[in-house]
Amino acid sequence: MELVPRILEGDRRALARLISLIEDNGPPAQAALAALHPHTGRAHIVGVTGAPGTGKSTLVNELAKGFRRRGATVGIVAVDPTSPFTGGALLGDRVRMRDLAGDPGIFIRSMATRGSLGGLARATGDVVKVLDAAGFAVVLVETVGVGQAEVDIARTAHTTIVVEAPGLGDDVQALKAGLMEIADILVVNKADRPGAAQTARALEVALELGRNNTGPGKSAGWRPPVLKTVALDGNGVAEVLEAIAAHRAYLESSGLWNYREQERARADLIGALEREMLARLLARMGEAALEEWTARIVRREADVYTAVQAMLESL
Amino acid sequence: MELVPRILEGDRRALARLISLIEDNGPPAQAALAALHPHTGRAHIVGVTGAPGTGKSTLVNELAKGFRRRGATVGIVAVDPTSPFTGGALLGDRVRMRDLAGDPGIFIRSMATRGSLGGLARATGDVVKVLDAAGFAVVLVETVGVGQAEVDIARTAHTTIVVEAPGLGDDVQALKAGLMEIADILVVNKADRPGAAQTARALEVALELGRNNTGPGKSAGWRPPVLKTVALDGNGVAEVLEAIAAHRAYLESSGLWNYREQERARADLIGALEREMLARLLARMGEAALEEWTARIVRREADVYTAVQAMLESL
Numbered sequence: 119m120e121l122v123p124r125i126l127e128g129d130r131r132a133l134a135r136l137i138s139l140i141e142d143n144g145p146p147a148q149a150a151l152a153a154l155h156p157h158t159g160r161a162h163i164v165g166v167t168g169a170p171g172t173g174k175s176t177l178v179n180e181l182a183k184g185f186r187r188r189g190a191t192v193g194i195v196a197v198d199p200t201s202p203f204t205g206g207a208l209l210g211d212r213v214r215m216r217d218l219a220g221d222p223g224i225f226i227r228s229m230a231t232r233g234s235l236g237g238l239a240r241a242t243g244d245v246v247k248v249l250d251a252a253g254f255a256v257v258l259v260e261t262v263g264v265g266q267a268e269v270d271i272a273r274t275a276h277t278t279i280v281v282e283a284p285g286l287g288d289d290v291q292a293l294k295a296g297l298m299e300i301a302d303i304l305v306v307n308k309a310d311r312p313g314a315a316q317t318a319r320a321l322e323v324a325l326e327l328g329r330n331n332t333g334p335g336k337s338a339g340w341r342p343p344v345l346k347t348v349a350l351d352g353n354g355v356a357e358v359l360e361a362i363a364a365h366r367a368y369l370e371s372s373g374l375w376n377y378r379e380q381e382r383a384r385a386d387l388i389g390a391l392e393r394e395m396l397a398r399l400l401a402r403m404g405e406a407a408l409e410e411w412t413a414r415i416v417r418r419e420a421d422v423y424t425a426v427q428a429m430l431e432s433l
Numbered sequence: 434m435e436l437v438p439r440i441l442e443g444d445r446r447a448l449a450r451l452i453s454l455i456e457d458n459g460p461p462a463q464a465a466l467a468a469l470h471p472h473t474g475r476a477h478i479v480g481v482t483g484a485p486g487t488g489k490s491t492l493v494n495e496l497a498k499g500f501r502r503r504g505a506t507v508g509i510v511a512v513d514p515t516s517p518f519t520g521g522a523l524l525g526d527r528v529r530m531r532d533l534a535g536d537p538g539i540f541i542r543s544m545a546t547r548g549s550l551g552g553l554a555r556a557t558g559d560v561v562k563v564l565d566a567a568g569f570a571v572v573l574v575e576t577v578g579v580g581q582a583e584v585d586i587a588r589t590a591h592t593t594i595v596v597e598a599p600g601l602g603d604d605v606q607a608l609k610a611g612l613m614e615i616a617d618i619l620v621v622n623k624a625d626r627p628g629a630a631q632t633a634r635a636l637e638v639a640l641e642l643g644r645n646n647t648g649p650g651k652s653a654g655w656r657p658p659v660l661k662t663v664a665l666d667g668n669g670v671a672e673v674l675e676a677i678a679a680h681r682a683y684l685e686s687s688g689l690w691n692y693r694e695q696e697r698a699r700a701d702l703i704g705a706l707e708r709e710m711l712a713r714l715l716a717r718m719g720e721a722a723l724e725e726w727t728a729r730i731v732r733r734e735a736d737v738y739t740a741v742q743a744m745l746e747s748l
Contacts, residue, residue, distance in 0.1 A: 148738045155736030170484060171601060286486060286601060376731070383730040383737075387723065390741045391714065392707040398745070399706065408702065415698040416691070421470035422698075423463045426705045430713070 122153045125252050130225060133252055137227055140244045143237070151244055154251035159379070161193070161250035162366055165275030167261040172283040173307040177349040177358075178260045179217055182224055184359045185256050191223040193249030193257040197242050225249065240389060243274055243382075274382045276375065277365045279303045279358070282321065284313035298324055301342050303361045309346035309354065318344050340368050402433060437468045440567050445540060448567055452542055455559045458552070466559055469566035474694070476508070476565035477681055480590030482576040487598040488622040492664040492673075493575045497539055499674045500571050506538040508564030508572040512557050540564065555704060558589055558697075589697050591690060592680045594618045594673070597636065599628035613639055616657050618676045624661035624669065633659050655683050717748060 121139075124132035139147040166181075168174050175196070182192045218224050229242050242259065249257045259275055280301035304325075306318045321344045343361050347354035369375040400408060411429060414420040420428070439447035454462040481496075483489050490511070497507045533539050544557050557574065564572045574590055595616035619640075621633045636659045658676050662669035684690040715723060726744060729735040735743070 152736040152738045155730075156733045159733060379731050380727060384723070384727040386737045387727055387730060387740055388711065390737045391744065392711050394741045394745065395710040395714065396703065396707050399710065408699070412695060412699040412702055415470075415702060416694050418471045418474060421467040422701045422705045423467050425702055426709050429706065430709065 121150055125150075125154065125248065126157060128252055130222075133225060133248065134227075136248055137245050140241050140248070141229075143241070147244070151247060154248060157251040158247050159250065161246075161254055161257045162277065162362075163246055163250070163257045163259065163275045164362060165259045165261065165278040166281060167278065168281030168283075169286060171286050172281040173349050174260055174281045177281060177305065177307055177347060177355070178258050180347075180349050180352055180355040181358060181362075182218060182258060184355055186221060186223055188359070190255040191253065192225075193246075193252070193254035194218075194224065194226045194260065195242060195245050195249070195257065196226070196228045196260045197238065225252075225254065240393075243386060246274070274385070276369055276378055277302045277362055279305055279362075281305045281307050282317055283308040284311045284317045302340065302365050303358065304342050304344045305354075305358060306344065306346045307349050310348045314346060318346060339372060340365065399429070399433075403429065436465055440465075440469065440563065441472060443567055445537075448540060448563065449542075451563055452560050455556050455563070456544075458556070462559070466562060469563060472566040473562050474565065476561075476569055476572045477592065477677075478561055478565070478572045478574065478590045479677060480574045480576065480593040481596060482593065483596030483598075484601060486601050487596040488664050489575055489596045492596060492620065492622055492662060492670070493573050494533060495662075495664050495667055495670040496673060496677075497533060497573060499670055501536065501538055503674070505570040506568065507540075508561075508567070508569035509533075509539065509541045509575065510557060510560050510564070510572065511541070511543045511575045512553065540567075540569065555708075558701060561589070589700070591684055591693055592617045592677055594620055594677075596620045596622050597632055598623040599626045599632045617655065617680050618673065619657050619659045620669075620673060621659065621661045622664050625663045629661060633661060654687060655680065714744070714748075718744065 121132045121136050125136060136147065136150050139150070164181075166174055166178050178194060178196075182194060185192045218226060227245060229238065229245065246257050246259060278300050280298070280303075282304065284306065298321075304321050306314055306321070308314070309318075325342060325344070345354060345357050345361060347358060349355060366375075369378070407429065411420065411425045415422060415425060436447045436451050440451060451462065451465050454465070479496075481489055481493050493509060493511075497509060500507045533541060542560060544553065544560065561572050561574060593615050595613070595618075597619065599621065613636075619636050621629055621636070623629070624633075640657060640659070660669060660672050660676060662673060664670060681690075684693070722744065726735065726740045730737060730740060
């Protein structure tokens with residue numbers, strides 16, 4: 119596959135091409151990913167997540183510019199649940215392109231929901247790997263929304279930033295969305311708005327309450343800082359960049375960097391096993407068998423669990 | 434399994450017990466679900482989704498009361514990404530309990546994220562089936578958040594209501610979250626707030642733009658109404674109830690009711706096949722093999738796809 123050496127040299131067209139193949143999810147993408155795998159593991163993967171309206175995209179842009187000023191190359195993967203219905207790039211993307219395009223040290227890709235949720239998470243993980251192999255020092259993964267898929271995607275990052283903003287209806291959305299426990303750094307963006315101090319205070323209190331609630335892989339020795347930014351003016355962004363660097367140093371010295379690598383590899387492996395076994399099963403039984411069992415379930419002649427046992431026994 | 438006859442008689446303690454078993458995901462739950470399957474297929478499953486702060490929970494409560502006044506029994510499943518970190522019931526749940534508890538024609542259950550995303554979607558689908566078998570005429574599935582998991586859960590409903598509210602930072606969040614294409618009914622709640630007319634207008638325009646974008650299973654002959662409510666005062670709720678009834682009539686007359694049943698059954702079957710095949714594989718290979726391959730991937734001695742092929746070949 120000639121794409122691989124070109125990607126390792128940083129060829130942007132080859133990169134874009136492989137990412138499209140990943141979205142199509144065919145054998146060429148799998149072969150390229152296998153060849154790129156030995157070259158992965160160096161990038162610092164930073165997830166940025168939060169509710170709509172918090173100004174995440176602007177913050178991601180400012181972080182990217184800050185990393186560039188410090189000499190690091192940056193890949194950006196914006197995971198966007200926008201569907202074909204709305205079509206095309208969002209305003210945030212257009213602003214982003216104008217702002218960052220033309221810098222060869224930055225590569226930006228939006229990932230839209232094409233099929234299932236699992237598909238999006240898989241494709242995002244694969245694109246992150248490709249950017250890692252291509253040599254980007256930092257990969258920023260921006261997830262729109264506050265749902266479980268976003269939490270799962272953020273979980274694969276080394277460092278997860280949860281963004282809040284004052285006055286979004288709910289006082290502290292991260293609390294509701296279960297994002298507190300995955301946050302390594304909390305940012306109250308739009309901090310020039312009324313209510314910013316209260317939002318920050320509420321997050322501090324929640325952190326205090328959650329102190330005893332650290333599971334395996336959680337940063338027992340790391341207290342997530344609560345930082346205030348006005349990303350639109352660049353205010354406070356330097357402090358976020360410092361916190362990201364500090365968190366990386368912490369991960370490496372504590373052994374958590376390796377722990378998170380392992381968690382990600384195990385989840386990837388299980389997902390790939392499930393997909394491959396299903397594909398092989400359907401290849402052997404034929405799609406018609408699947409449709410036939412589906413029809414029986416709809417007619418209430420069989421339930422799902424009985425159908426599964428019968429399908430697997432029939433082989 | 435003695436739970437099954439008790440559930441078919443509407444025993445609430447048996448219901449609660451089985452739902453806990455479903456969350457634990459063991460063989461007893463599977464056996465009960467299999468036995469209940471022939472009794473499912475009668476309930477009207479209504480998904481209610483939207484961003485935090487739109488007042489979804491209040492709307493769901495008012496819809497439940499409205500259905501009760503019309504003589505229908507109601508099951509409510511609130512899918513809540515709140516994690517153990519925040520712990521316990523949300524304010525919305527407490528208000529809800531005070532408001533609706535004591536009515537034997539209403540059953541309420543909150544589903545929290547326990548493990549993976551897939552786990553939550555599976556458990557929610559199973560709980561909906563149990564409430565269906567127990568004879569609830571309507572099952573309201575409320576999803577917090579605007580992520581892909583929520584979209585996937587809503588997709589399993591017969592009728593999906595997307596709730597907006599004016600002044601939540603983003604003008605029309607449904608557009609961004611890809612919710613427009615799954616909406617059968619759009620509700621602008623908190624319609625006494627400034628900006629409600631603009632929010633409704635933006636939704637109407639988006640609907641107009643999306644007219645040509647109907648896929649299979651979409652309601653080509655159904656134009657989603659945009660309704661305004663002030664759920665806190667009960668204003669506009671009767672119109673939403675009428676729209677739900679009209680949509681059900683449309684689904685039945687158009688054949689889409691059956692189409693959606695089939696889609697749900699196929700997705701259930703595929704998910705159950707994947708889980709069972711993975712469980713059988715790990716039972717044969719042992720968890721140690723999974724850990725060993727994970728370690729090889731982390732050390733870059735193997736990539737995921739090579740590992741999958743080798744693991745499946747070794748059997």
